[in-house]
Amino acid sequence: MCGINGIIGIDNTSEAKKVIEVMNRAIAHRGPDDSGVYVESGIALGQNRLSIIDLTSAGHQPMYSMDGNLVLVFNGEIYNYKELKQELREYSFQTHTDSEVILAAYMRWGYECVHRFNGMFAFAIWDIRKQDLFIGRDRLGVKPLYYYRHNELFLFSSEVRALLKSNFVPKKLNHEGLIDYLRYQTVHAPATIVKNVHMLLPGHTMLVKRGQVEITRYWSPEENAVNDAGNKSYEEIKQDIFNLLQKSVERRLVADVPFGAFLSGGIDSSIIVGLMSQVASQQVKTFSVTFEEEEFSEAKYAAIIAKKFKTEHHDIRLKPDDFLQLIPTALNAMDHPSGDGPNTFVVSKVTREAGITMALSGLGGDEVFAGYDVFKRMYALQHYKWLASLPLFLRKAVGQSLTRFKPSVASDKIQQLLYLPSWSLQDTYPITRQVLSESYIKELTGMSILPENHVRLVVRESMSQQYKAGVKLPLLSQVSAAEMRTYMQNTLLRDTDQMSMAHALEVRVPFLDYELVEYVMGVSDKYKYPHTPKKLLTDAVGDLLPPEIINRPKMGFTLPWKEWLKNELYSFCETKLHNMAARDLFVKDEVLTIWRNFLKREPQVTWAKVWYLVVLENWLEENGVA
Structure with a gap:
């Protein structure tokens, strides 16, 4: 896990070196173990290293291929690097790193190498002979990659603030991104809150050559869903999911540093800890941030899992005031504005202070296995499509009455739904995640910052692209894809990356193993519908979890x-x-x-x-x- 930077278009090598070093310093927190730069006329690459695999100086980056023609900077982990290494025996490996495997894979398969990688990654490879830069980002968007382009100048980085520190990127607000933020408390990729700064989308690659940029999609959850489960029994499907999940956890335990897991006592984190205890060669260390108020604390559930799986458990008890004191520091650690994030900042801080460099998280379980209420709501709405056929004046009257006599956030959203011309998923889903309604945003901004016909409905556009893929997925899988494209990638994963890396802590997410995601996306709604919380998932792991965890009431201490x-x-x-x-x-x-x-x-x-x-x-x- 690291932070990477790059610049194309500055011919003065002395100036380029100064700029790339400034960018490296801006994200030094991401990689405190080592730092390096590569500079030649027209190109500069930089990297800050957090050593996870092969802790020796052999893992220094930028890293060169064995023939000296390729230069790599890499942020993330390739979990299947040992298997790939067996396929690439013709390459004379000099290190035990996964970084060098990327170089060898690129030499063998070229741009198609990304199809071979199972991991979380954002990397850039400079080809000295061809004078082009190849950039790849992982399928689910666990690791970020931001870029800025102006004429012949091209910059990229793991964080927005490194781009801003370069002094080549104008510090101008993206007005369209602002509208998106007001709607959803985040800005959806490829846009950011900064004008002309973009994010490479998950599952995409980029080729930069002679001032031209070519972006290619190599993976999407819709187009790559598999139908292996189509002709299988429920018992077979459960076994497949268990095997895939167990393999995912096993892959993510490859590390040369102390590791642990976030444990809240909920279903997702408890399953990850349980599977870790089955495949890890050492006692698992678990970390929970809990609060003193026993009535609301999840500490007792975390303790049940820690006892069952004999983990070395760290229950970090905080008072709300302790949390409050950390808020200013958490805000300063925020690379891109978000309405969430302080919780991850706190748990990452205490985990890193306990000597842990890498931790597993249950993030993604809700998106993959229909864990949010939005899945049930979307499922129900599809059975009430007939309401959209009622006269508009009648629907408007009902909506206005509801907001007048029972004002609430929920009433506002119901009113918006009643105004819709249809209740298709691509029309209804974007409303479910909105923080402010369109009318609220118009009042707040006066819409003076953009002509109204230029205000894009970003989430709806994403849903339309999902439909254009032409893949007929089960309804709940369509909602899963929507959640992955929006809330998960642009809020949860971005917050996890920026808040954990603020403490140089690597977080791995087994539920987002692409092979597991592809399989579950193809499972029928009749098996996936959450009659009980994440029923398919809990059924798949059998008696791994005690009933107290599966049947526990929804709770958790709500910070004041x-x-x-x-x-x-x-x-x-x-x-x-x-x-x-x-x-x-x-x-x-x-x-x-x-x-x-x-x-x-x-x-x-x-x-x-x-x-x-x-x-x-x-x-x-x-x-x-x-």
């Missing part, structure tokens, strides 16, 4: 954000929102009205609606973006 915003964080929020209101981007009175309505406890203004605006303003100020 609402009260913090009104008390301990009041001055901070007040200042940030007044600063936001002073920007030409916003209608001053509307920003302050949101704040006042929150303080008056209006049901339609939750703390989350306020906090993600505060986070945005803080990020813009800290990074000088306007």
Whole structure:
């Protein structure tokens, strides 16, 4: 796990070296073990290394191929590198790293090498003879890759702030990205909050040559879903899933450093810990951040799993005030604004302080195995499509009455649904993830920052692309694909990367092994529907988990954000929102009205609606973006 940087288009090698070193320093937290640069006329590459596999200096990057023609910078892990190494015996390996396997694979298979990799990765290979740069990103988007292009100049990095520190990237706000952020508390790739800074999409490669950029998709969850489960019994499907999941965990335990697992006591993290205990050659270390309030704490469930699997358990008990004190540091660690993230920051901090360099997480279990309420809602909506055939005036009357007599976030969304011309998945899904409604955003911004016909409905466009793929997936798998493309990739994975790497902690996610994802995407709804929480998953692992975990009530300590915003964080929020209101981007009175309505406890203004605006303003100020 590392941080990588690159520049094409600066002929002065002395200047290029200075810039790439500045970019390296900007993301030094990602790789405290080593740092290196490669510079020649027109190209500069940089890398900060967090040593996980082959801890010797042989793993130094930028790394050269055995013939000296290829130069690699790489962030991530290739889990099947040992198997690939057996296929590439003609290559004279000099190290025990997975990095060198990428070079050997590229020499053998060229651009097609990405199809061979099972892992999380973002890498760049400079071909000295051809004078081109090949960039690849993993299928599910676990590792990030940002880039900026202007005329002949091209820069890339693992983080946005490294691009900004280069001084070649204008610190201009992406107005269309701002609208997307207001809708969904994140900006969906390929866009970012910074104008002309983009993110390479998951499952895509990029070729940069002579000022031209060619982007190619090599994988998507829809087009690569397999139908192996089509003619199998439920028992066979469960066994297949168990085998794939067990193999995924086993792959992710390859490391030359101390490792552990995040353990909340929920289904996903408990399954990962259980499987780790079966295949690991050493006692598993588990980490839980819990709170002192016993009534709400998940500590007892984490303790049940730790005892069952005999882990070396670390229960880090915090008071809400302890968490509160870490919020400013967490905000400063945020590479891209997001309405979420502090939780991951805290658990990563305490895990790293315990001497752990790599940890497994249960992230992705909900997206793959229909764990969110949105799956049931989308399933139900498809059975009420007939409502869309009712006269529009009648649907509008019902929606207006609902918001008038029962004002709430849920009522606002129901009203939006009732206004839709149809209740197809691509029409309804984008509304389910919205934080602010279109009418709210228009009031907040006056839409003066963009002509209304230029405001793209990014999530809906993503859904349309999903349908254009021409693959008829089960409905719940369609929702899974939508969740992966939106919330998972652009919020959960981005937050996990930026908040864990702030502490130089590598996080691996077994539920996002692409072979497992491809298989489950092809499973019928009749097996996947969550009659009980993630029924297919819990059935697949059999008696691995005790009943207390599978049948536990939904709970968890809820941090008192609402009260913090009104008390301990009041001055901070007040200042940030007044600063936001002073920007030409916003209608001053509307920003302050949101704040006042929150303080008056209006049901339609939750703390989350306020906090993600505060986070945005803080990020813009800290990074000088306007």
